Amino acid sequence: MDFKLKGKKAFISGSTSGIGLETARILLNEGMTVYVNGRSEKTVKKAVEYLKNEIKGSDVKGIVADFLKQAQVKNLLNSLKDVDILINNVGVYSSTSFFNTPKKTWYDQFQVNVMSGVILTKHFLEGMIARNWGRVIFISSECVYLAPTDLISYSSTKAALHSLSRGIAQLSKGSNVTSNVVVPGSTLSDGAKNYLEIKSKLENVTKNQVEKNFFKDERKTSLTQRFASTSEVAATIAYLCSHHSSSSNGSVVRVDGGSSLGTF
Numbered sequence: 001m002d003f004k005l006k007g008k009k010a011f012i013s014g015s016t017s018g019i020g021l022e023t024a025r026i027l028l029n030e031g032m033t034v035y036v037n038g039r040s041e042k043t044v045k046k047a048v049e050y051l052k053n054e055i056k057g058s059d060v061k062g063i064v065a066d067f068l069k070q071a072q073v074k075n076l077l078n079s080l081k082d083v084d085i086l087i088n089n090v091g092v093y094s095s096t097s098f099f100n101t102p103k104k105t106w107y108d109q110f111q112v113n114v115m116s117g118v119i120l121t122k123h124f125l126e127g128m129i130a131r132n133w134g135r136v137i138f139i140s141s142e143c144v145y146l147a148p149t150d151l152i153s154y155s156s157t158k159a160a161l162h163s164l165s166r167g168i169a170q171l172s173k174g175s176n177v178t179s180n181v182v183v184p185g186s187t188l189s190d191g192a193k194n195y196l197e198i199k200s201k202l203e204n205v206t207k208n209q210v211e212k213n214f215f216k217d218e219r220k221t222s223l224t225q226r227f228a229s230t231s232e233v234a235a236t237i238a239y240l241c242s243h244h245s246s247s248s249n250g251s252v253v254r255v256d257g258g259s260s261l262g263t264f
């Protein structure tokens with residue numbers, strides 16, 4: 001399937017690993033220019049080298065910017081004036097009880113998970129509308145629906161993205177710009193791999209068993225009862241970037257293995 005993305009430009013926040021990195025790989029393979037982002041020179045350089053090696057001759061660039069640091073965000077906005085595709089992927093969480101979650105954690109998670117998307121979209125959206133083509137994609141989480149009690153702050157930030165995306169879709173009315181949400185379920189990114197590794201050593205069981213237990217105890221509602229691969233999630237993001245998704249605007253697409261209960 002030709003995604004017709006050749007020559008287009010994308011920025012993916014928080015993309016030195018996991019879902020963002022895999023999305024960058026797919027979009028570069030389509031002949032796009034892709035800007036990857038992370039907090040340090042080291043991780044950004046490593047991601048750029050990895051992608052250049054994976055897709056020879058690809059046009060990949062790195063931008064270091066920590067969304068908790070205003071001056072770095074300002075530099076990012078100054079260095080990148082327009083893109084055709086904005087993927088608001090960066091997302092941080094901490095597993096803590098509601099009663100023990102400090103105010104700073106709430107503010108930081110809203111700053112990184114929500115405000116990064118607000119600031120970036122505000123910066124790029126007008127250009128997309130003026131050129132009459134663009135894609136804004138927000139990466140949410142199954143936690144919006146599950147709201148695990150140890151992830152209430154994270155789940156709240158992700159829920160905010162749904163209204164943000166819908167509002168932006170309304171601003172795009174009558175144009176070929178779209179704004180959509182992708183809802184991943186538990187996905188085998190580096191964090192999940194570490195979790196399996198550590199738990200398997202601690203409990204002296206195989207990683208397969210740890211995964212089975214996780215879904216039996218922590219993600220009972222999952223229908224697939226396994227982690228999704230980053231490429232399963234990234235393929236859906238890439239589809240929403242493509243021309244083939246042109247009639248989806250203001251929508252929410254789940255890639256959660258069926259964990260978010262309900263028919264609607």
Ligand SMILES: NC(=O)c1ccc[n+]([C@@H]2O[C@H](COP(=O)([O-])OP(=O)(O)OC[C@H]3O[C@@H](n4cnc5c(N)ncnc54)[C@H](OP(=O)(O)O)[C@@H]3O)[C@@H](O)[C@H]2O)c1
Nearest residue numbers: 014015016017018019038039043066067091141186187189
């Ligand atoms: N993995 C899952 O199971 C899962 C499930 C549902 C939803 N999601 C969502 O999917 C998205 C991607 O998750 P992932 O698991 O693939 O991510 P990940 O592998 O944990 O990668 C996190 C990325 O975010 C960057 N980052 C972290 N804090 C940042 C900050 N303050 N400023 C700029 N960049 C920052 C990291 O870059 P550096 O380390 O280089 O700074 C890294 O590139 C997130 O929004 C997450 O909430 C993930």
